[in-house]
Amino acid sequence: MIRRAWLIVLLFGIHVLSGQQCDKTLVGKVIDFHDGVPLESAIIQYNNTIIKTDQDGGYRISGLCPTAYAFTISHENCNERVITLDMKEVTQNDFYLEHHYTDLDEVDLASSQNKVTNSQVEEKLSRKELDNYSNLSIGDALKEISGVTTLTSGNTIVKPVIQGVHSSRIIILNNGVRQEDQEWGEEHAPNMDINAFDQIKVIKGSGALQYGGNAIGGVIIAENKLTALRDTIFGKSQLAASDNGRGGAINSGVSIGLKNGWAGKIQGTAKYFGDSEAPDYVLSNTGHREQSFSAAFGRREFIYGVESYYSFYNATQGILRASHIGNVGDLVRAINNDFPLVINDFGYTIDAPRQETQHHLAKIKGYKRFKNFGKLNLQYSFQYNNRKEFDIRRGDDKDKPSLDLELITHSIESNFLFDSSDNFKKNVGFQFSYQTNTPNPDTGVRRLIPDYKKTGIGAFALTEFKVNDQLTLDAGLRYDFLNINAKKFYEKDFWEERGYDTGFEDLIIDEESDQWLTNPDFDYNSISVSGGLNYIYGNRNTLFFSVSVANRAPNPVELFSDGLHHSAAIIELGDLRFDQEQALKFSLGSEHNDFFDLGSLVISPYLSRIRNFILLEPTEVELTTRGAFPVWEYKQTDAVLYGIDIDYSIDVLESLKFNTGFSYVYGQDTIANEPLISIPAPSFRSEILWKDKRWIARLVNSTVLKQNRYPDNDFEIDIIENNILTTETVALSETPMAYTVFDVFGSYVFDLWQAKDLTIGASITNIFDASYRDYMNRQRFYADNVGRNITLNINFKF
Amino acid sequence: MKTQFFKLVVPAIFLLCVSISCSDDDDNPDAINEEETITTVLLVVTEEGTTNVDTYTWTESDQDDIVLDADSTYNFKIQFLDQSDPTDVEDITEEVIEEKDEHFVFYETTTSGLTFASASDDTIDSDSVAINISTDWETGDATTGIIRAYLIHEPTTKTGSSRDDFGGETDIEVDFNVTIQ
Known part of the structure; x- marks a missing residue:
């Protein structure tokens, strides 16, 4: 302003x-x-x-x-x-x-009344909040939002989980483009730099049909806007250095607004970290490097606009050396040991196992407004993603990745927003996308994900009807067509073992010694619907209610997995027979901005019933030359998930604020009648915030309870102990203990050349250096979470 | 203004069509035969002082049972083969010997009286530790049990008396039934 x-x-x-x-x-x-x-x-x-x-x-x-x-x-x-x-x-x-302020996409960061949907529960993080996480990931930052947790593999591979579900059940929008980066894998974090965005919104529901019909969990919208100002140039640089990992991050960005309305923005980030440290030991081989860059150029006028955007992300992430196991015996040794089995001195080197990922995104977008009618949007985007995973291998293959995937996605989309009547808005549009996945055969490892072409077409119609000043209704309908056309080799024995020889014999197109080359070509059609209301009443209270039906086609891993997942030491089996997941979700949001003069309260319960829910569960133990291997099979079942997110905040004094949040999720497999695996434990997050003109100080407590609801996936193996063959239970189901962690943040704003242009801050996370393990960390069997970390932060605006 | 808008959008659509048609080839992917997998473990067993050689094989589909005489001494040489391509069998043992510092062979047995030690012709790593490619075995009384053979990759130590002591990753873990008669 x-x-x-x-x-x-x-x-x-x-x-x-x-x-x-x-x-x-x-x-x-x-x-x-x-x-x-x-x-x-x-x-x-x-x-x-x-x-x-x-x-x-x-x-x-x-x-x-x-x-x-x-x-x-x-x-x-x-x-x-x-x-x-x-x-x-x-x-x-x-x-x-x-x-229509929101429709112009001009987002005022100070305003919270700026929702994407009418009736879904939404929350967001502004640039200021994201600044605290400049050397971390998007997932870390999103944890501030109640109902959002993370699924991690160590401390750098962080995936967001919304109300208990994750991976391909969540849509992530990277500047208006649906991020396509092999998001299905539990160890595949979104290839995006947190510093490339001005704000990140989370829609906790599946009813935002304009983005896709398969967001069973929700939508994460990360945005970066060009400046609307003219004849201006401004920017910022940020430097963060951390003692844990002994590294840092630097990022810089410049925005330009020209007199004639054209505007541009460039931004770049580099991160460099060595091994992280748990309170009692070094987490060997957990260093990470990241470089990213983005540039946007365009013109945003009142009646028309064009924008082009390009971003590049390149990261190398070390994976805890001790988590790379050869067989189940190694897993048992890891579980029984308090310390990781491999601890080396601190270092910056990143050896195998590690991931190297690259993501390019380019888009061009335009809009045109028509007087007394509405607004037309048109967008084309291109994404290139390359993922290399390096396992510990021997001989000539030592430096070869075990997985090397190239994913190319083109997508074109358009929508028309009829907004001439503020009381009755309509939005219709379509999306078309074409994707190819090409695994590099030079890895010498049978392809975990086959070669495939995926074509998706979606069309939607949404409407918002304002009944009166208090009540607004919305409804949406979406149709999606998805075709997956894959070429995959199956070992003949396996093909028969899975029973594919009857019913799928037409898929075989060629033969290569003991393997069939098959051409699975599957179509999925689905209709998604949503409806909801937004009711404003009393003293700044709002009620949101929405019902939606969303469908998700099985992803390539669920369909095609057929063998050893080397680094995880499990055999994973997919199933060609899988049908689409169908989710019915009810969500309620009750927002009280002035709760009996005692602060503001948001209560959001939800209930979802998912038919054909796909999950991975252990079925048997297979004997190989590497010893016993548990076989995990994807299966379809019916599931119920319900839970509640509560947020409460109160201004104790003018400059002192207290915020607290609580999340609980219940997940049950209703056919097997057992709890769902990997459902986040109940958690609390509270903060005391003290803020005046120049000072900000925050004390944050995160408490995660023990997850008492988990399926029993333990199995038994024979071990030889003192020359006697004994049976030992592999206790991998048991969840870790509850934990509580305190973090403190502080910053002070200086006037150097301009008002408030320099912010110097410091943070200490895990102040008391608590040793703990988290159920949602895939490395919990092998090592503790990261210990105390002191970070210094300098943020300079110009 | 409209023209400017379409000037940008039309080439984009064109590019999309070009890139789709270019990548739309119908070539079949190449088959991958995993190498480096060890499909077969051999134990070449020679009775001391004789030329009686027995070879016991372990594959996922077929496992031989070992038969030894009581109160005797045998030399065991372990071999790791990749037979995934029957026309091109690879001896992975050579690689293990080449990377002897990173490997260690270990046995556990449930057979009482059966003991083993590194043989004089064993492979010695650069820390002067014998890695048990060649071992001498002494049998006791007649009994039955199993011998479990391990190939350990990057063990944290090479001294110990049970598998748990060595750390590292298990590359091979196979069981042979053994009868001492």
């Missing part, structure tokens, strides 16, 4: 008054662009004069000189516009204003 005001002052300075006769008159109206309704009490400012429009939106300005004037037009809830008119030529002019 300060910047904008400054800009107006600058624009006023442009016109030069000369000693002409000032007798010109300008008349016209201020009109709403959408519905053509004249705006009463709109304000027109020029020089030091302020004029208000009458009840017909009309105005009349006299005594103008024959020169150029910059008029600033504003109206309540509207975007301010500055229009320059040359009074030598004009006597009559209508000003059009945009009063």
